[in-house]
Every structure is written in structure tokens, then in C-alpha cells.
Amino acid sequence: MADHSRSPETLLPLPAATFHILMALAEEERHGYAVIQDVEARTRGALRLSAGTVYRSIQRMLEQGLIVESDERPAPELDDERRRYYRITPFGADVARAEAARLSELIRLARARGLAPGRA
Amino acid sequence: MRLHSILHRALLRLYPASFRAEYGDELSRIFAQRRRDASGVFDLLWLWPLEVADVVGNAAAVHWDLLRQDVRYGLRALRRAPGFALSVVLVVGIGVGATTSAFTIADHVLVRPLPFHEPDRLVKLWESPPGYSQMELSPPNYLDWKERARSFEGMAAYSPFSTNLVGQGEPRRLEGVVTSSELLEVLGVSPALGRSFAPEDDDVGAARTVILGFALWQDAFGGDAGVVGRTVLLDGEPHTVLGVMPRGFRFPSREVEYWSALRLDGDTSENASDRDNNWFNVVARLAPGVSLEAAREEMQAIAAQLEREHPVENASTGANVVALQDEVSAQSRLLLLVLAAAAACVLLLACTNLAGVLLARALQRRSELAVRAALGGGRERLVRQLLTESLMLAGAGGAVGVAIAGWAIPSLHRLVPQALPVAELPAIDARVLGLAALVTIATGLGFGVLPAVRAARGSVQGALRDGSRGGVGGRRERLRAALVAFQVGASVALLMTSGLLLRALVRVQSTDPGFETERIVGLRTWLPSPKYDATASRVQFYDRVIEEVRALPGVVEAGYVSFLPMVMGGGIWPVTIEGRPVDAEAPERAALRFATTGYFDAIGIPLLLGRGPQPSDGAESPRAAVVSESFARRYWPDADPIGRRFDLAFQERTVVGVVGDVRTRGLERVAEPQVYLPPAQVPDGGLPFYAPKDLVVRASTDPMALVPAIREIVRAVDPEQPVSDIRPLEDLLAENTAPRRLQASVLGAFAAIALLLATLGLHGLLSLAVSQRRQEIGVRVALGARRADVLAMVAREGALLVLTGMVLGVAGGLVAGRSMRALLAGVATADAAALASSIAIALVISLAGSLLPALRATRVDAAVTIREGS
Numbered sequence: 001m002a003d004h005s006r007s008p009e010t011l012l013p014l015p016a017a018t019f020h021i022l023m024a025l026a027e028e029e030r031h032g033y034a035v036i037q038d039v040e041a042r043t044r045g046a047l048r049l050s051a052g053t054v055y056r057s058i059q060r061m062l063e064q065g066l067i068v069e070s071d072e073r074p075a076p077e078l079d080d081e082r083r084r085y086y087r088i089t090p091f092g093a094d095v096a097r098a099e100a101a102r103l104s105e106l107i108r109l110a111r112a113r114g115l116a117p118g119r120a
Numbered sequence: 121m122r123l124h125s126i127l128h129r130a131l132l133r134l135y136p137a138s139f140r141a142e143y144g145d146e147l148s149r150i151f152a153q154r155r156r157d158a159s160g161v162f163d164l165l166w167l168w169p170l171e172v173a174d175v176v177g178n179a180a181a182v183h184w185d186l187l188r189q190d191v192r193y194g195l196r197a198l199r200r201a202p203g204f205a206l207s208v209v210l211v212v213g214i215g216v217g218a219t220t221s222a223f224t225i226a227d228h229v230l231v232r233p234l235p236f237h238e239p240d241r242l243v244k245l246w247e248s249p250p251g252y253s254q255m256e257l258s259p260p261n262y263l264d265w266k267e268r269a270r271s272f273e274g275m276a277a278y279s280p281f282s283t284n285l286v287g288q289g290e291p292r293r294l295e296g297v298v299t300s301s302e303l304l305e306v307l308g309v310s311p312a313l314g315r316s317f318a319p320e321d322d323d324v325g326a327a328r329t330v331i332l333g334f335a336l337w338q339d340a341f342g343g344d345a346g347v348v349g350r351t352v353l354l355d356g357e358p359h360t361v362l363g364v365m366p367r368g369f370r371f372p373s374r375e376v377e378y379w380s381a382l383r384l385d386g387d388t389s390e391n392a393s394d395r396d397n398n399w400f401n402v403v404a405r406l407a408p409g410v411s412l413e414a415a416r417e418e419m420q421a422i423a424a425q426l427e428r429e430h431p432v433e434n435a436s437t438g439a440n441v442v443a444l445q446d447e448v449s450a451q452s453r454l455l456l457l458v459l460a461a462a463a464a465c466v467l468l469l470a471c472t473n474l475a476g477v478l479l480a481r482a483l484q485r486r487s488e489l490a491v492r493a494a495l496g497g498g499r500e501r502l503v504r505q506l507l508t509e510s511l512m513l514a515g516a517g518g519a520v521g522v523a524i525a526g527w528a529i530p531s532l533h534r535l536v537p538q539a540l541p542v543a544e545l546p547a548i549d550a551r552v553l554g555l556a557a558l559v560t561i562a563t564g565l566g567f568g569v570l571p572a573v574r575a576a577r578g579s580v581q582g583a584l585r586d587g588s589r590g591g592v593g594g595r596r597e598r599l600r601a602a603l604v605a606f607q608v609g610a611s612v613a614l615l616m617t618s619g620l621l622l623r624a625l626v627r628v629q630s631t632d633p634g635f636e637t638e639r640i641v642g643l644r645t646w647l648p649s650p651k652y653d654a655t656a657s658r659v660q661f662y663d664r665v666i667e668e669v670r671a672l673p674g675v676v677e678a679g680y681v682s683f684l685p686m687v688m689g690g691g692i693w694p695v696t697i698e699g700r701p702v703d704a705e706a707p708e709r710a711a712l713r714f715a716t717t718g719y720f721d722a723i724g725i726p727l728l729l730g731r732g733p734q735p736s737d738g739a740e741s742p743r744a745a746v747v748s749e750s751f752a753r754r755y756w757p758d759a760d761p762i763g764r765r766f767d768l769a770f771q772e773r774t775v776v777g778v779v780g781d782v783r784t785r786g787l788e789r790v791a792e793p794q795v796y797l798p799p800a801q802v803p804d805g806g807l808p809f810y811a812p813k814d815l816v817v818r819a820s821t822d823p824m825a826l827v828p829a830i831r832e833i834v835r836a837v838d839p840e841q842p843v844s845d846i847r848p849l850e851d852l853l854a855e856n857t858a859p860r861r862l863q864a865s866v867l868g869a870f871a872a873i874a875l876l877l878a879t880l881g882l883h884g885l886l887s888l889a890v891s892q893r894r895q896e897i898g899v900r901v902a903l904g905a906r907r908a909d910v911l912a913m914v915a916r917e918g919a920l921l922v923l924t925g926m927v928l929g930v931a932g933g934l935v936a937g938r939s940m941r942a943l944l945a946g947v948a949t950a951d952a953a954a955l956a957s958s959i960a961i962a963l964v965i966s967l968a969g970s971l972l973p974a975l976r977a978t979r980v981d982a983a984v985t986i987r988e989g990s
Contacts, residue, residue, distance in 0.1 A: 032143075033150050050170070051150040052178030055143040060185065084146065 008098040011064065017049055017057045022066065022088060022096040029070045031083035058086060066092035124155060131172065134179035136186055137500040190508035197509065204481055205513065207880065208474060212517020214873055215470025216556040217524025220548060222463030225532050226456040228546035234445060235368065237308025242444040243412065245402040245419065249437045250707060257400040259384065259392045261426060268422045271415035275404040276303040283354040284648045286840045288340040293646060293844035296378040306405045307371060314348035314363025321381040329381045330359040334367040336377040355648030372401065395433035396694060403444065416441040455863050456535060458940050462614060462870045467556060469610050471563040472603045473877045479600050480888050503569060510564040518557045534858045604881045605925040611874035612929025612962050617936045618867035619954035624945040625864045629857055634782035635685060636724030637849035641823035642684050644845035645834055646813045653805040655739065661837060662716050662799060662812060668833045674821050679719030680812035686856050689785035691810065692792055696767040697755050710751060711784055712769055714812050715796040720779055722816040730762045730777030737798035744798055745773035748781045751793035768795055769807060786856050788945060823848060875965060882969030886918055890973045897980045907978045914977045918970030926962050
């Protein structure tokens with residue numbers, strides 16, 4: 001379904017949940033609950049995604065071609081075989097990078113106005 | 121623990137099934153994990169509201185995502201089948217539009233309660249003298265009825281009246297009523313400004329008072345609230361403005377612009393005391409708990425009493441009580457019912473057509489849908505998808521329907537009788553629209569979604585293997601065939617009925633009205649009382665105007681008459697013929713008119729014997745009368761009518777001439793015999809209602825071009841005299857048949873739509889059949905079948921359907937024709953011409969519908985199709 005010929009910018013700005021899920025999957029393949037835990041840990045508890053939000057986002061991200069369901073299972077001792085694992089696609093990585101660039105450009109502009117810490 | 125997970129499973133049902141199937145387990149597992157992680161009872165309890173909020177919010181979002189996806193997919197699918205989409209939208213639009221407009225008008229006229237307080241208690245009272253079921257009351261009878269009747273809470277008399285308003289810009293002619301003081305109370309309506317009539321306003325010596333209609337108040341007085349209490353000049357008489365009625369108040373008809381007090385109490389004039397002078401319309405409100413029948417019985421008893429007391433004037437005069445709601449004439453009622461029935465027929469046709477198209481599409485898409493089902497979309501996704509598509513089509517069709525209704529309703533306004541106290545144009549009726557939309561949507565769902573689902577649920581492999589051939593359920597094909605036969609039948613029935621109406625219209629239009637219309641214009645100058653009470657002053661006005669109009673270049677002849685034919689059908693008086701016994705059961709009656717010299721020539725009523733009115737018929741000369749042919753034939757069938765005498769309108773008259781008969785009551789009714797009197801031969805102030813007011817001008821060129829010059833002449837003779845009702849007589853005649861013409865054309869349009877739908881339906885069915893039978897046809901060709909055989913094979917199938925439909929349609933058309941006999945102006949319901957032409961047209965349908973598919977069948981290449989199939 002996904003149309004990979006699109007430029008990543010067409011999906012910007014990304015919903016916060018989508019960006020966090022992409023970041024969580026950029027590191028390694030994870031299942032839904034692991035994504036939730038990862039986001040919670042990285043944001044030091046500030047963002048706790050709900051299960052519904054994660055799976056609704058996952059469904060949409062699958063359709064958009066940002067992620068795919070992974071066939072490879074992790075090492076048997078780590079695997080919970082009832083769970084579904086997701087992997088980021090190259091297109092998904094492009095989109096995440098584009099979003100990060102968009103955000104840092106935003107921060108640069110904010111800094112120039114003294115609205116964010118650091119130097120412009 | 122188990123309870124938690126059962127509850128959670130139930131909560132997850134808010135998600136679409138496809139989403140649940142995919143992620144339900146994961147969601148349950150995460151919820152279980154959360155429960156395990158929860159520390160303490162409070163955390164555990166707090167978990168639930170959080171989860172409910174999460175599921176509700178996300179489920180809504182997922183549903184929305186799916187809807188957007190389905191709409192996108194649906195749009196793509198429809199774009200790939202634009203013919204299908206367009207035809208469905210049009211069919212739905214036509215069905216919804218036709219039904220909505222026809223039912224809206226019918227509802228407006230026939231069903232909707234009148235805009236008065238408790239309208240079902242309002243009735244009209246009529247006298248019923250011999251030969252009439254409903255005649256206005258004479259003032260003395262009204263007063264007696266009112267005094268004796270116990271069935272009513274209130275009773276009011278009124279009479280149409282029109283006056284000249286002077287002093288508010290251009291002099292203008294106003295249509296109004298004079299009414300007894302109780303009218304507004306009986307109707308249960310109060311003025312928006314000022315006060316209603318009080319009983320004192322009815323005294324014969326009371327100051328003249330008037331209540332303005334909203335439109336007149338806006339138009340002539342600029343909506344100035346200070347108008348209450350002011351004095352206005354109506355027919356030169358000062359009237360005090362008592363109040364202004366609310367917008368939308370119309371009574372008795374929508375033309376009425378003002379109401380003024382009748383001032384009847386204590387009136388002893390001839391007009392008010394003559395039991396033979398019937399000019400009161402009477403409206404009454406039934407007392408609580410009194411039925412229409414009880415009131416009718418009481419009034420009939422009172423009428424019998426009055427007959428005993430006044431055996432001459434009230435001979436055989438009964439009473440009639442009719443609900444105000446039922447004041448619609450039987451003909452306009454039937455007209456509307458036929459229209460509504462035809463519209464229902466169109467809706468039914470549209471639905472059957474839609475069903476056929478959708479069934480065909482479901483068959484065509486069977487493989488596509490099976491593929492989607494096989495790809496794991498699941499039945500729920502498929503149903504959602506088809507539902508979305510059907511609703512999209514229905515929505516677009518509904519929008520087209522509303523547009524059609526919005527366009528059609530104004531053009532149907534002629535079907536709303538003038539004489540009703542309702543607005544001219546109804547708004548589109550939301551209930552009717554909703555119902556029509558519901559019916560089409562139900563059809564869409566029934567025939568669009570269900571077969572497709574059944575197809576998809578059936579063996580997927582089977583559907584996939586069938587591939588492009590598409591599996592044909594024999595049963596479904598028979599259903600489609602039945603639908604097509606039904607469509608042919610309905611269109612034949614519609615064709616027949618519209619054919620009958622058309623014949624009736626032609627018959628009515630070819631009726632000789634008794635006067636000519638070409639290059640003749642009518643203008644009205646209603647001379648006000650008391651300014652023109654003196655007969656001599658009126659005659660002087662007529663003479664001057666006629667003389668100067670005649671002198672205009674291009675004018676052939678001009679003359680005045682009391683009322684143009686068909687504008688006023690009444691004015692009926694009893695006649696007593698010298699030497700002829702009075703029959704109380706069937707008194708002699710005639711339509712009374714005053715006519716000046718030149719009138720008969722101007723309007724083209726032929727003079728058959730003797731002479732017309734002449735200037736020499738002055739106030740002092742013998743009372744002359746010109747009578748119509750039927751009058752002369754009736755009373756002196758074998759003798760020369762000239763010089764014969766009869767009594768009419770208080771005086772003896774002598775026949776001086778005989779003219780042709782005129783259909784004064786319209787083309788479809790034989791009118792009473794007519795008597796024309798010279799305008800000079802009436803006492804001062806006598807019969808003011810009958811004073812000539814319609815000027816008829818015959819021109820040698822376009823008569824409308826003369827109107828400014830004629831206006832100028834009237835202004836020169838009397839600057840305060842308005843000129844109104846300017847119209848070519850052709851319009852007069854056209855107006856007379858307008859409802860008929862409109863109805864015939866609407867029904868004709870419905871029949872044409874039906875034909876189109878039936879042709880499309882037949883075409884669709886045969887095309888599908890041919891494409892499904894390509895292999896069979898190919899084999900036949902290979903085995904030596906000739907083109908003609910193939911052609912005949914397909915054509916036979918079409919002909920069979922058309923024949924079946926035709927038999928059904930002819931039967932339906934005959935039944936419909938019989939039930940609308942009253943509209944047919946004497947055309948036989950089993951009219952051979954209408955029948956033959958309908959059948960001929962139905963044959964053309966079958967030809968048109970089968971031609972393309974049959975030709976396509978003959979082009980089947982045996983070698984190619986057989987190879988395809990293997």
C-alpha cells in the first residue's frame with residue numbers, strides 16, 4: 001500500500017506519538033509494550049503512551065510504510081512469541097530524520113529570539 | 121482477574137472488528153501487564169477510567185481513519201466506473217426529487233392544517249338552493265342562521281370586495297374583503313399591530329374601519345407602525361386603520377390585501393334585506409365537542425324552519441356545512457393525488473432500476489470483492505466499504521434530488537389553488553425528503569451491500585476461478601429480469617395515463633369559449649362608490665373612455681362589461697319569464713352582466729339576432745336586454761325571441777337581441793344562460809357590484825402596445841382612477857387550462873423518465889447477459905449459427921420481458937385511468953389511441969434497449985471467445 005516514491009516531507013509534521021515510536025524502533029525491533037516502556041524511560045516518565053494510541057499509530061504507520069512487521073524473531077531467550085515485533089523501514093528513518101531536522105530548525109529560530117536555551 | 125479481562129474484551133468491541141482482530145490480543149496483554157504493575161488498590165482503580173478514555177478516544181479515531189480510507193477507496197472505485205456512478209446518482213436524484221416535489225405540493229394543499237387556531241374546528245356554511253350544493257348566503261338568512269344555531273362558538277360573514285386606494289402613491293386597486301366584526305375571532309388570529317374589529321364597528325352608522333394585510337402595509341405604507349389610527353382613502357371614503365395583520369395571514373385567499381368592517385347591523389338597504397341576494401361567505405367555528413355531522417344536521421333543521429317561514433325566497437333551500445380544510449375543489453384534489461401517485465411510481469421505478477444496476481455491479485465486482493476478502497480484509501471491512509460507497513452514492517443522489525425539488529416546486533405553484541388561505545409556495549418538506557432518501561438508501565443497501573456480501577462470503581476460490589466471467593446466479597438474473605419487466609410495466613402505465621390527460625387537455629383546449637382572444641386585451645377600471653354611485657356619472661366615464669380609445673390608431677373596437685368571462689363565473693340571478701309558471705324546485709336562473717356598445721364586437725361574441733346595446737338605451741327608454749342563444753332557445757324554442765319580456769333584477773326587460781353563448785365559468789363547464797343589460801338602465805347606486813369595470817380592446821396589431829395610451833386616456837378622464845388586471849385575453853384562456861397543462865406535462869415528464877429508466881434497465885440486463893454468454897454465443901457461431909439467429913436470440917429475450925411488462929402496464933394503466941375519470945373531460949378511459957401509442961412506444965423501448973447488446977452479440981468472434989474460455 002505504501003508509496004515509497006513520496007518525499008518524507010509530505011508526512012511532516014509528525015504526530016508526537018509517531019515520532020516517539022520511530023525513535024523507539026530506530027534502536028531495535030520492539031513489540032508494542034516495549035515501545036511504551038522505551039518512550040517512558042527515554043522521557044523519564046514524562047510521556048506515557050497509552051496502548052490504544054500506540055496501536056492506532058502503528059496501524060497508520062504500517063499503511064504509510066514507516067514501519068513493517070518483523071519476521072525475524074529476537075534471540076529465543078528474549079522472545080515472547082505471541083507478540084508482534086515492528087521494525088523501522090528506510091523510508092521511516094528518512095521521515096524521522098526529516099522531522100528531527102524540522103524540529104532543530106525550529107529550535108534554531110526560537111533561540112535567535114531568545115526563546116530557547118543555547119546560542120543561535 | 122477473569123472479570124477484568126472479560127470487561128476489557130467487551131470494552132475493546134468499540135474498535136472496528138478488523139482493528140480488534142489485528143491488535144486486540146496485544147491490547148489485552150498490555151492491560152493485563154498494567155494491572156500486574158499496579159501498586160496498590162488506588163492505582164488499580166485508577167487504571168479503569170484511564171483505559172476507558174483511551175479506548176473510546178482511539179476507537180473513534182480508528183473509525184474515522186477507516187471512513188476516510190473507505191471514502192478514498194470508494195471515490196477511486198466510482199471514478200473507475202463513472203457510468204455506473206452517474207446513473208445511480210441520477211436515478212436516485214430523479215426519484216427523490218420527483219417524489220419530494222409532488223408530495224410537498226400535495227401535502228401543502230391537501231394535508232397540512234390551515235394556519236389558524238385549531239383549524240379542524242373551522243367550517244364554512246353554505247345555502248343549497250335547487251341545483252347548487254354550495255351557494256353564498258343572503259344577509260337575512262345569515263342573520264337568522266347565526267341567531268338560531270347552537271353548534272358554533274362563533275360565526276362570521278364576509279364577501280370579497282375590492283377598492284381603489286388613493287393618496288398612497290399611484291392610485292391602486294386593492295383586493296380585500298368586507299367582513300362582520302367576528303371574523304378574526306372566529307379564525308383565532310389577532311392583528312400584529314393595533315386592534316381587531318369590535319362589535320360597534322359593525323353598526324351601519326359606525327366610522328369605516330380597515331385592517332391592513334402585512335404585504336400592503338409594507339408596500340403602500342413602508343411598514344410604518346404609526347399607520348394605526350390614521351385615515352386612508354378607500355374608494356374615496358375615509359377609513360380608520362385599526363391594525364395590521366401578521367405576515368403570513370391570508371384569508372379567505374392569498375390575494376386579499378385588507379379587511380374592512382361590513383357595517384351590517386341596522387342596515388335596511390335592498391342589499392342587506394333581500395333574501396334572494398346571496399353574497400355572504402360564512403365561516404364558523406364549531407363549539408367544542410360538536411361534530412361536523414351534528415352541525416350539518418342542526419343547520420338543515422334551521423334551513424327547513426326558514427323555508428316554512430319564507431316559502432317563496434327560501435323554496436327548497438337547504439344548508440351545507442363543510443370543513444374549511446376541504447374547501448379544495450374535488451378536481452384540484454384529484455389532480456394532486458394523480459401527481460402524487462405518479463411520483464410514487466417514479467420513486468418505485470427509480471428504486472427498481474437502482475436495484476438492477478446495483479445487482480449487476482455486485483456481480484461484476486464479485487471477483488474484486490473476493491480478492492479483498494481473501495487478502496484478509498474481513499467481511500466487516502468489506503461491508504463497511506460497500507456501505508460507505510452506497511451512502512456516498514445515496515448522498516450525492518439525495519443532493520441532486522434536493523436540487524431537482526428546489527427547481528421543480530416553484531414551477532408547480534399553479535397546482536396550489538388561488539382560493540386557499542395558504543402560502544403560494546410550500547418550502548421543501550423535510551419529512552418527505554427524509555422519507556424519499558430513506559427509501560432509496562434502503563434500496564441501495566438492500567441491493568448493493570447484501571448481494572455483494574453474499575457473493576464474497578460464498579466460496580472465495582469459486583469466485584476467483586470464475587474470474588472475469590463472473591458467476592451468474594440464475595436466481596439473481598431472474599430477479600433482475602423481473603425488475604426490468606416491472607419498469608416496463610410502470611412506464612407503460614404512466615404513458616397511458618399521461619396520454620389520457622393529454623387527450624383530455626386537447627379536448628378542453630379545443631372547446632369553443634364563445635369569444636375570441638387574438639389581439640384583444642382586457643383592462644380593469646373599478647369605479648368606486650360613492651363617487652360613481654350616480655349612473656349618469658359612470659356612463660359618462662365609459663362613454664369618454666370608449667370614445668377616446670376607439671380613436672387610438674390600431675384600435676378596432678372597444679367596450680365595457682361587468683366581468684370578463686372566466687374571471688367571474690357567478691353573478692347568477694333568478695329570472696321570471698312572462699307566461700311561464702315558476703317552478704320552485706328548479707327556478708330559472710341567468711348570469712347577469714352589463715355591457716356597453718362595442719363590447720360584443722370587441723370580444724368577438726357573435727350577434728345572432730336583433731341588435732346589441734346602443735347609446736339610445738338610456739335611463740328613460742324601455743328596459744332592453746340582450747340574451748344569449750341558450751336563453752332564447754330555452755324559453756322561446758319555437759318563436760322569435762325579439763320583443764319577449766322577462767323579469768330580472770327587480771325590473772321587467774324586453775329582449776332586443778340574441779348573442780352567442782359564452783363559457784363564463786371556464787372551458788370545462790357549461791355556464792348558465794347570459795343576459796346583458798345596458799349600463800344606463802340601472803337606478804343610481806343600484807347593483808354596484810355589476811357596474812361595468814372590464815374594458816375590452818380589440819386591436820389590429822399587438823394590443824399590449826396600446827396599454828400606455830389607454831392608461832393615459834383613463835388618467836385624463838379621472839386622475840384618481842387606477843387601471844388594474846391588464847392582460848391579453850389569450851392569457852385568460854391559458855390560465856383557465858394552466859393546472860391541466862401543467863399536470864399533463866408533469867405526468868408526461870414522469871412517463872418520459874420512466875421510459876428512460878426502463879430502457880436503461882433493459883439495456884443493462886441484456887448487455888450483461890450477452891457478455892456472460894459470449895462463450896455460448898461463440899460456440900453457436902462456430903456451430904454455424906447465422907448472425908440473424910444470434911440477433912433473434914437476444915432480441916427474443918428482450919421482447920419477452922417487454923411483453924410481460926406491457927401486459928402488466930396496460931392493466932395498471934386501465935385501473936389508473938378509471939380512477940381518474942373525473943379529470944378526463946369525457947375522454948374514454950380505455951382510449952384506443954392512448955393504448956396503441958403506449959404499446960408502440962413500449963416496442964420502441966424494447967428495440968432501443970436490445971439493439972446495442974444484440975449487435976454486440978452478433979460481433980462475437982467464435983475463435984476468440986472459445987479460446988478465452990478454455
